[in-house]
Amino acid sequence: MAGLEGSGLVIFKGDLNYRKLTGDVQWPAGTTFEEAMGPLAGKLPILSLRTNKADVIAGLPKELVEKMDSDRETNGWRTNGRWGVITFIPKA
Numbered sequence: 001m002a003g004l005e006g007s008g009l010v011i012f013k014g015d016l017n018y019r020k021l022t023g024d025v026q027w028p029a030g031t032t033f034e035e036a037m038g039p040l041a042g043k044l045p046i047l048s049l050r051t052n053k054a055d056v057i058a059g060l061p062k063e064l065v066e067k068m069d070s071d072r073e074t075n076g077w078r079t080n081g082r083w084g085v086i087t088f089i090p091k092a
């Protein structure tokens with residue numbers, strides 16, 4: 001993080017970086033991105049661009065995650081690379 005403190009925007013690209021940002025944990029549906037990030041949340045303005053390739057997901061409404069997990073049409077949405085998430089966490 002050294003050297004990034006004054007940044008206007010820090011962009012994280014990719015599934016692996018998303019997993020690093022969120023601890024690579026299978027969070028309960030409805031977990032906020034800030035909760036998943038832990039102490040880094042609010043320290044920098046962060047934009048995360050990610051194509052979903054792993055089970056970990058955070059920052060989406062609980063109802064949406066549960067619907068995506070259970071609907072046949074979205075089967076595999078967490079891992080099949082056909083869905084993505086864009087997340088912005090401002091500096092506090």
Ligand SMILES: O=P(O)(O)OC[C@@]1(O)O[C@H](CO)[C@@H](O)[C@@H]1O
Nearest residue numbers: 013014015016019050051053054
């Ligand atoms: O975001 P991208 O470029 O599609 O995926 C980045 C990546 O490092 O994340 C995955 C591991 O989580 C790898 O399969 C893949 O190479």
